[in-house]
Amino acid sequence: KNEVEQSPQNLTAQEGEFITINCSYSVGISALHWLQQHPGGGIVSLFMLSSGKKKHGRLIATINIQEKHSSLHITASHPRDSAVYICAAAMNYGGATNKLIFGTGTLLAVQP
Amino acid sequence: KAGVTQTPRYLIKTRGQQVTLSCSPISGHRSVSWYQQTPGQGLQFLFEYFSETQRNKGNFPGRFSGRQFSNSRSEMNVSTLELGDSALYLCASSRELVLETQYFGPGTRLLVL
Numbered sequence: 533k534n535e536v537e538q539s540p541q542n543l544t545a546q547e548g549e550f551i552t553i554n555c556s557y558s559v560g561i562s563a564l565h566w567l568q569q570h571p572g573g574g575i576v577s578l579f580m581l582s583s584g585k586k587k588h589g590r591l592i593a594t595i596n597i598q599e600k601h602s603s604l605h606i607t608a609s610h611p612r613d614s615a616v617y618i619c620a621a622a623m624n625y626g627g628a629t630n631k632l633i634f635g636t637g638t639l640l641a642v643q644p
Numbered sequence: 645k646a647g648v649t650q651t652p653r654y655l656i657k658t659r660g661q662q663v664t665l666s667c668s669p670i671s672g673h674r675s676v677s678w679y680q681q682t683p684g685q686g687l688q689f690l691f692e693y694f695s696e697t698q699r700n701k702g703n704f705p706g707r708f709s710g711r712q713f714s715n716s717r718s719e720m721n722v723s724t725l726e727l728g729d730s731a732l733y734l735c736a737s738s739r740e741l742v743l744e745t746q747y748f749g750p751g752t753r754l755l756v757l
Contacts (some may be wrong), residue, residue: 537648552716553753565745565746567746569750573681573732573750573751574736574748574750574751575734575736575746575748576748577746577747577748580745580746587681599722613742618686619718620687630700631689631692631700631702632677632689632746633689634686634687634688636686637686638685
């Protein structure tokens with residue numbers, strides 16, 4: 533079992549729909565990152581959060597530390613939102629710092 | 645500010661050879677992390693450097709090594725290449741720690757034949 537689980541693996545939506553991607557993790561974490569990867573490989577960091585909720589434009593990320601769960605929401609989705617969304621948990625395994633453990637990603641396709 | 649740069653962008657090697665990849669972080673960033681991305685395993689953490697010191701290491705064999713220079717530029721080396729090392733290698737920089745926003749480079753795509 534992966535320490536970081538994402539769902540769904542694949543998601544197809546119509547333009548304008550509200551989208552939710554979920555991420556759950558099995559152990560305590562220091563922070564959680566949401567990343568976006570477009571075809572060709574480039575990765576952009578969307579959010580880094582350790583509690584509560586963050587909003588940037590049409591994107592909202594929430595985290596519930598007690599339930600070990602985070603969600604990424606996209607409001608009024610657009611075809612340009614089509615990408616792979618990856619959550620990554622910063623975990624400390626006794627080293628000097630945390631290291632990132634990644635979910636398997638959610639492939640989102642938004643159709644016009 | 646210029647973003648994170650990685651060289652080379654593409655590389656083809658044969659089994660048994662070694663390879664060195666380079667990463668230049670954003671100016672002022674002292675932490676550089678390396679990641680391997682493959683279709684089967686997804687993204688996996690390789691190691692993190694800060695002020696020329698390796699602070700954390702993922703579960704990769706000793707064939708994978710890295711270093712960081714005083715100007716924060718980092719290199720990773722893979723010796724005795726195997727077919728399974730074919731992957732996209734990404735580096736990311738941040739000011740201090742992985743608890744901060746990570747800025748990713750475009751990656752180096754390595755193909756081992």
